[in-house]
Amino acid sequence: MTSQETSTQTHMSGSKSSNEPVKLDIEHAVVEDDPRIWSNAKKNVVVFIVSGASMIAGLCANIQNPANAQIEQQLHTSSGDISLSLSLYILAQGIFPMIWSAISEIKGRKAVYLFSLVLFTLGSAIVAVSGTIGVVISMRILQGTGASAVLTIGAATLADIYEPHQRGKMMGIFYAAPLLGPSLGSIIGGALTQGLSWRAIFWFLVVWGGVIFLAFLFLFKDTFRKERSTTYQDVLKRRLREQQSSEAKDDSSNISEKELQVNAEDHTSSNDIEAQPTVIPASAIREVQLSIFDVNPFPPYLSVMSRKNNVAILIASGLIHAFCFSIMYTCARTLSMHYNYDALKTGLVLLAYGIGSISGSMLGGRWSDRTLVRLKAANGGISSPEMRLESTKVAMVWLPLSVIGYGWVCQERVNVAAMCVMLFLVGFLSIWIYASTLAYIVDANTGRSSTAVATNSSFRGSFAFVATEIAVPLQDSIGDGGLYTLWAGLMVITNCIILLVLYKGRKWREASAEREKRKLDSK
Numbered sequence: 172m173t174s175q176e177t178s179t180q181t182h183m184s185g186s187k188s189s190n191e192p193v194k195l196d197i198e199h200a201v202v203e204d205d206p207r208i209w210s211n212a213k214k215n216v217v218v219f220i221v222s223g224a225s226m227i228a229g230l231c232a233n234i235q236n237p238a239n240a241q242i243e244q245q246l247h248t249s250s251g252d253i254s255l256s257l258s259l260y261i262l263a264q265g266i267f268p269m270i271w272s273a274i275s276e277i278k279g280r281k282a283v284y285l286f287s288l289v290l291f292t293l294g295s296a297i298v299a300v301s302g303t304i305g306v307v308i309s310m311r312i313l314q315g316t317g318a319s320a321v322l323t324i325g326a327a328t329l330a331d332i333y334e335p336h337q338r339g340k341m342m343g344i345f346y347a348a349p350l351l352g353p354s355l356g357s358i359i360g361g362a363l364t365q366g367l368s369w370r371a372i373f374w375f376l377v378v379w380g381g382v383i384f385l386a387f388l389f390l391f392k393d394t395f396r397k398e399r400s401t402t403y404q405d406v407l408k409r410r411l412r413e414q415q416s417s418e419a420k421d422d423s424s425n426i427s428e429k430e431l432q433v434n435a436e437d438h439t440s441s442n443d444i445e446a447q448p449t450v451i452p453a454s455a456i457r458e459v460q461l462s463i464f465d466v467n468p469f470p471p472y473l474s475v476m477s478r479k480n481n482v483a484i485l486i487a488s489g490l491i492h493a494f495c496f497s498i499m500y501t502c503a504r505t506l507s508m509h510y511n512y513d514a515l516k517t518g519l520v521l522l523a524y525g526i527g528s529i530s531g532s533m534l535g536g537r538w539s540d541r542t543l544v545r546l547k548a549a550n551g552g553i554s555s556p557e558m559r560l561e562s563t564k565v566a567m568v569w570l571p572l573s574v575i576g577y578g579w580v581c582q583e584r585v586n587v588a589a590m591c592v593m594l595f596l597v598g599f600l601s602i603w604i605y606a607s608t609l610a611y612i613v614d615a616n617t618g619r620s621s622t623a624v625a626t627n628s629s630f631r632g633s634f635a636f637v638a639t640e641i642a643v644p645l646q647d648s649i650g651d652g653g654l655y656t657l658w659a660g661l662m663v664i665t666n667c668i669i670l671l672v673l674y675k676g677r678k679w680r681e682a683s684a685e686r687e688k689r690k691l692d693s694k
Contacts, residue, residue, distance in 0.1 A: 206332040206394040213392075214332050218341060220391050221325040222348040224284070224383045227291065228264060228318045229352020230359070231376060232257070232496075235311075236503060237361035237514030238369035245369070248304035256308045258639050261496070263315030265632010268323035269472055272625035275324050280331070281393040283320050285384065291317025292380035299373035314376075319628065322349060326624040330613050331394035335543070335554075342536050342610045346602070347529040357503065357521050361514030475616060475626045478683040480557075480676035484608055484615075487668040488627055489634035491605045494658055496635040497642045498577070498597065499524065502590075504643070505581050505651060523591040527598030531566075535603030538562045539610055556614035556680075560673040563604045567666040570600040571659040578655025601662075608669065615680060 206214075235242070239253045275283040294313035301307050329341050363371040475481050499521060506512040506520055542562035547554035577593035609627070616623035645654045 207334065209332060216390060217328065217332060217392075217394065218345060220383070220386045221321070221328055222345050223386070224288070224321040225325050225345065226348040226352045226355075227376075227379065227383065228322050229349035230356045230379070231291075231295075231314055231318050231352075232261060232264070233352070233356035233499065234360040234372050234376070235369075237357060237518070238364040238372055241364060241369045242304075242307070246302070246304045246307070252304045252308065254639075256304070256311045258636055259308060260311045260315040261639060262632055262636045263312045264319040265629050265636065267316045267319045268625035268628035269469075269622075271320040272323055272327070272622045275327065275395065276619075276622065279393045279395040280324050280328050281387065281391060281395075283324050284387045284391070287317045287320035288380055288384040288387065289317070290314075292377055292384065293317075295373045295376040295380060299370045299377065317380075319632075323625045323628050326609065326613060328394050335556075335614050337540065342606060342613070344533055344536065346536075346606060346609065347532045351525050351529055355518075355522075355525070357518030358515065359518075361518050364514060472622060472626055474687070475619065475623050477687075478615075479679040480615060480672050480683075481612070481623070481626070483668050483672050483676070484611055485627055485630040487665045487672075488605065488608045488612070489630035490661055490665045491601055491608070492631035493634035493638035494574075494601060494662065495528075495598075497638040497658065498594075498655075500639060501642050501646050501651065501654065502581070502594065504646065506587075509584055510587060520587060520591060521594070524594040524598040527595035528602040531599035531602035532606050535562070535566070535606040536610065538565075538603075539607040555677050556611050557673050557676045559607050559614070560611055560669055560676075563607050563666075563669055563673075566600045566603040567669075570597070570604065570666070571662045573597045573600055574655050574659040574662055577651075578658070579652045581655075582650050582652030604665075604669070611672075615676070 235257065243249070243253055271283050271287060291314055294310045294317060298307055298310045298314070301310065325345060326342065329345055333341050359375065360372050363369075363375060502521060502524070503517050506517045512520065539559045539562040543554060543559040546558040546561060550558075573593060573596040577590070577597050580589045580593050609624075612623045612627050642654075645657075649657075
């Protein structure tokens, strides 16, 4: 491929009557074995494996809860240490995705999946045989570190194989698995603890982790393509400049200046939501091989955080996730203290929330895609990521009201059937909104989807950590009614932030892209 061909990579637009070539954005750079054109069967295998793996994160966060009393008794520890084992797991699950994301943008998705699952399975096995709470806490952190990769890289994997107008639906299906995990975790944890012991919980996780590891090893084909990664391209540009400087000293450079520079024409944006600079020539990519030492998670993270639209939507996402953790944690406590439910019955009640969340995730994702297609058609075939946020409006009015309803149903000790109805509603409505925000985060950060989702995970983990730590003191002081009236107010704020991104996000995003382009041109 000549430098002229590589600097103006093109494809034929099926939607145009003319035969003129159309400049490719980074999302559609020409690659070998393009995952976007894989068969539906092959894509479904990827979704099935990744979804099964993502359930680990949800299971592991809650499966210990029914066994806490037994762990406290057998390991002679305190409830504070037990709480710490949960909150630090959540924090690790939020922080480490940044590192996994950076590695996946250099070494590919499959390597990250396999290594992170080894860490998760090893941590689970050591917890199962541990004799002190210190070992349990440290290995729960290792579990969180391993489990954190799946959610982040999973969303990026779906971005690798699906076009934007398909992602809402597939993100909904993918995210349904970790949403089911917390509900199933309580049931499975309760059954194993009552039937065997608390250690059986973690042996179960060892088996689950091993099965998923084998599935990735033998059935999963890597979806990462370096030509479509902004992070990889940025690191490669730096390495190419270093190589050119070194080779220029002995006048033996094999890479022309024309191949190294991305001129102003190459930065021309398309009108669609995937507009990005053209990619570095494939010849240059083959000539310079990057290693794990080129991984630096902070520049891509700071790049995502430098955009106002990203920061706003990440705050909204973090608040929704914190609410989800708070309601699962406090609901289990309410059922135990005021309804005298055992671990298994508590898990069955919480299943109502899980079913609502799964329904909201799948239906909300589909509605998000339909909304994007409809608004794109009405706008002359031109779309933007913000369009899919229009789909959240239908749930915005009802979510705060449902949260208040749930709080006061618990406060007044109403029949548990009413609690199940309210759990279903708040799960359905909150995740309906979340499905669109997650798809937006991916669509608005083309070429760095895994970094964007990793940043989202850091917000979610940090917010959930705080929510878990303050939930019980607030529940004890102002009751479920007061606590969830406060949460309803936070959900109103969340809705306002999403609306702000809907109406201002495009302007912010384009201004940030222009600023990044000027910065790149000045180098």
